[in-house]
Structures are given as structure tokens and as C-alpha cells.
Amino acid sequence: MHGTRILDEADRLMTVCNSCRYCEGLCAVFPAMEMRRAFSDGDLNYLANLCHACGACYVDCQFSPPHEFNVNVPKTLAVARAESYAAYAWPRALSGTFARNGLVISVIAALSMAAFILGFAALNDRGVLFGVHTGPGAFYRLMPHNAMAALFGAAFLYAILALVMSVRAFWRDIGEPIGGRADGGSIFQAIRDAGELRYLHGGGVGCYNEDDRPTDRRKLYHHLTFYGFLLCFAATSVATLYHYLLGREAPYPLWDLPVLLGTLGGIGMIAGPVGLFVAKKQRAPELLDEQRYGMDVGFIAMLFLTGATGMALLILRETAAMGPLLALHLGAVFALFITMPYGKFVHGIYRFVALVRYAQERRGEAGS
């Protein structure tokens, strides 16, 4: 017996799958399963986070409903995965944020946007918020750069701390008893596997989403979103270096590196989440974890908002709308940062860690 009902069900399914094994070529989950004959809570959380929800094993399975064995691996592992986010959350007191995640995320997003607007209005002279500001340092007339850097730096550091603590708990639970360290080769392998979404692939034909045809485009949308996010992050990092090393203040001209990176990334962060949202709406109900709909959509919406407000700010930065848009954009980014450890963002972290563990297990097997 396991800690939760969903882990009991995951254990039952892994016992069924382990005596069949026809899906072992589809992804990493089944080869990892075959290295075990019995499954601890940690093992099941590991397998759940290794699953990329491509749906192929459900479409291929001869024991999926209406068969009495009722095998639905993608959905069961999706629920187990979501529950594992709460189980490993740090501090424990905040694990409840996963229960009604859509609500939590939207309230925090709304509050932080409102806080930036009110803050801009309260701390500045009347008229600054709706004034037209151009030239270097335009943004900092609304909020001093150092204040901005301190606030976001603190939010980001907190997010990293909470994520590190969560990952420690996960790693200890799924890894060797002492929670062994990862080797460089396995980490490199995991970066490649995650970077190309190797297992969001249906074993070669593609993924399944709305029906039993491998026509799913989530891999493309995810790439747009993820690499869009990375480009935006890179844009911010370059801008920070410009500011402190070169003494050049934002906003930068359109041809300059931070703007180019941010524009490309922003397009990705608008198009990707839209695609993911539409795919989520079309997903076959038998594959969908309805209870986590709020968490999934909340995260998609936050990414979209961050991208959309950023692009709007770029386009309208020389008009009177700049002040309010800057407030909205900063509010969205701030909410995204502080909710990182308590929302769907963590899926990427846990899945990456699971891929590291998988790469390590494969190396161990090949070595023995």
C-alpha cells in the first residue's frame, strides 16, 4: 500500500505494464519500470515525472478501457505527477497552493499587477504614470533601477531557494538511499533529452492529443514557449550586464541585442502558450487530468501575459500607455517569479531531474 490512492493505482498499472512490456520502445518510463519488480512511492513519483504525456501508450494499449484491466497510464501518471509537486513543495506549509492552483496564481498575478500600478501612482508625482517618457532611463522614471533589481532579484532568489529545497526532497525520494549525486555525463544527456523533448514523441510517430491519430503539435508549441522564455531571460540578463558593465540604460534601440532577443522570445511566449492552450482544450477527456486544469491553464496564462505585456510595452513604449504597461509587465513577471515553485513551472524542473536519474540508471545498467 502506498501513501495515496493515485500511487496505489500507479503501482497496479506498473505491475500490469511490467508483465506486458510492449511499450518499452515508446519512451523512458517503461525501460525505467523494467529495472524494478516492485515500486516504492519514490519510484512511482520518479516514473510519473519521467512521463511526458505523449499519450502513445494509451492509444497502443490493448488493456485500456473498456477492457476490465482499465489501463490508463498517461492520466494516472499525470495525476500522480501533479500530486508529487505538492508532496515535495517547500516549505511544506505552502503545498496547499497546488490544490487550487488556478485560483492562487490568478489572485497573486492580479495583486502584483495592482501593486505595481498603485506603487507607481503613489510614489511618483501625478502625471508621471501617464506621462510620455523617452530616451535612456525612461523606465526608471517610474521605478528606480536599483529598486527594480533588488525586488526582482529577491523574488528570483526566493524562487531558486524553494525549488532547490523541493528538488532535494524529490532527489532523495527517487534516488539511491543516501540521495547520491549526479554525474556530468548524465546531466549532459538529460539536457539534450529535455532540450529536444525526446520523449514527447510517441516513440517516433508523434504524440496523441485529441484522438487516436498522432497529429499532435504540442512539441512545437512547447519549444516556442520554452525557447521563447529562455530568449526573454537572456534579453533581461544582457540588459542587466549593459546596465552595470557598460552603463547603458534601457530602453534600448530596436536593433540592440536585448530588444532583438526579447522580441523573438516574446513572439514565442505568445504563440507557444496559445498553441498549448488550444491543445489543452482539445485534449481527449480520457487523457486529461481535469482537476489540474486550473494549474495548467494558470501557468500557460502567466507565460502568455508576460509575453504579451512585454510586446505591448515594446510597441507602445513612446506613448502615454508606457507607464501602465510597464506596471502590468513587471507585475506579471513578478507574479511568475514568486509562483514558480508553486505552479506548473516545476514540471520542467522535476522532469529534468527525473531525466538525469534515468540517464544515470541507463549508464549503470550498461556498465554492469
Place this chain on the structure above:
Amino acid sequence: MIRESKDILNWIVEQGVRWQPSLGGTLSLGRTNSFFLGGGRAMLNALYLTAERLGVEVAYDAEVIDLVIEDGMFLAARVKRPINGETEIRATSLVAAAGGFEANIEWLKEHWGDAADNFLIRGTPYNRGSILKMLLERGVQEVGDPTQCHAVAIDARAPKFDGGIITRHDSVVFGIVVNKHAQRFYDEGEDIWPKRYAIWGRLVAAQPDQIAYIIFDSTVVTSFMPTLFPPIAGRTVTELAGKLTLDPAALEKTIAEFNAAVRPGKFDHTILDDCRTEGITPPKTHWARRIETPPYLAYPVRPGITFTYLGTRVNKEARMLMKGGKPSANMFAAGEIMAGNVLGKGYAAGIGMTIGSVFGRIAGREAAKHARN
């Protein structure tokens, strides 16, 4: 069949089906068999998608209730559908790929008697052989022994129908097999498992009440694939016998005699090794090791029927032959419904899929050729 089977490996990939290497943990199949990635349903999904792309119309939920055949010539099929009701479909050729009759327990009982009540059917409950029966009644020549089939010993706790591949047991060669009187009845180590697994269904079917028990000890538990149902365990042979409702004294005696007959040897399950018994009947000619390390473990097994061999006789164009030997003008058959042309008795891993794919392709080709002319 063997000649065309080589080409099938590539042809079927062109139709969208994917292969994978031999599955992890299967016994000695790495050297002999290819596996469909995702299993048989994945293969069928891929073939149906290809057929649809080519413009083939598939009538799901449609039962053929009658065939109109005149003088060896197919004219039409009467079809019942939940929505459209009964309709008649006329066609220039017919390919029958409707399977055997293994799910038709009454038909099995005609040949097996009441023993068939204790059979488990590994596949769909819809494989009732109704098309096969219609064809035989309308003049097609039959082939094969009605009691011959692909039958393996599967877990007795499996569902009556459709337990599929996962109720299999690969553990026979690692232990002994006894019947309800706790007596051994066949050489468990006769040959490597891919050549022998398909005889154990018939062997168990011949035992009283069609039940048997694979008995082994804790030293071999990880030697074979994990099983859907856990083994039944006892700290002593007597305790195990109690749980299996076998006579404890008889089981003790059988195991003691077996252990005493085991000769020393070097165990290697990948070859026909020299671990064997001496002085007992039946012997265990390979992989014989003493059963002496508790807990003692057992799997109850029953005959699991995969498919039957009785079918329609065909020539090498997959064309059905009528009684008297005349080839049908436009009727072809593929798969289980004509497997008896190839399989008399016995089996080797992979032949069923090979018959289905090779004769499916031939039958389709010949049927299309006839339709074009």
C-alpha cells in the same frame, strides 16, 4: 510463406508499422523474434490509418450475418449494423480474415467435451467463428484438426476472455509442474522455451479439471519476467499445498523425489544445459535444480486458447478451395481462419503474425487482381 515473410518485414514498415528489439526479460526470444512497437493494437492502428488514407471505407460495429455464395462464387454479404440495420453489400471479391472460433465455448465443447468449460480465452470474446462456419456450410473445404490450437498455460486467475499477453508464465523451466493430484506429468525442461511454451496449454488441458501448478522456490523468482498475479507463497511445502488445496503429503513426496533425482550440473537457461534428473518419470532433462529454499512459490495455470487451427483450405494464392478441390472464383482467406493450412499441430513463436501478414498481403493482392479483371 517463408519466402514472402522476409519481404514483409520491410513492407509492413512502409504501411506505418514499427518494430522494436526483443522485449526486456523475455526468455530466449532475442535470437528469434521481432516485436511490434506498442504491441498488436499499435500495429492495427497503424494499418487502419494507412487504409483510411488510401480511401478504404471501414464499417465498424458491423456483423456479417450471412454470405451469399453460388457455386464457389461470392456474391454478397448480409450485414447487421446498430444504426443502419440489416443491409446487403455486394462485391467482386471476398477476403475472409475473421479469425478462429476459440471464443465459441459451445463449438469447443463439441470437440473437447466439458473440459472446454475450464479453458480461458486469451483474446476477444467476439472470435466466435461465425464466418468460418458459414463458409464451411456453403461448400468451402475445411482443413485442420478441430482440437488443435495455439494454447499456452496461463494464470488460472486471469479473466475468462481477453486477458491477453500479460497472463503468461515463463517460469515452467525454472521449476516443476504438477496436476491437482500433486503429480508431475511432463518434462519441464524438454527444450528452450520459445519452442515449448505453446504445448503447455494442451498438456494442462489433458489433466484432471484442466488445472496445474508451476512450483518453484525463492531462488529463481527474479529469473523470469514479473507477473501480473503474484505467486502464491508458503513457508513450507505443506503450507503451500494447503493454499493450493493440494494433498500436502503428495506434494511433499513429489518434491522430495524430484530433489533426490536432480544430478549435479552447470545451470545455464540460455542453452540446453546438463542439469537433469535421473530415475524419475517423467524426467526433467535440462535446467533441473532442487526446490529447497523457502518460501515455496506457485502459479496456478489453466489452458489459455490463443487461436484455433480449424479453417478454410486455401492454395498458395490464398484462394479458398471448395469441397472437391476446385478453387473458388473470388474468395480468399488470411490469418487465423486459414492458419490450419500451415499449422498441423505445435507452434513456434511468431508464426501466427507471419501467417496473418504474409497471407493477408497475398489475399489482398489476388483479390484486387480479380476485382480489376
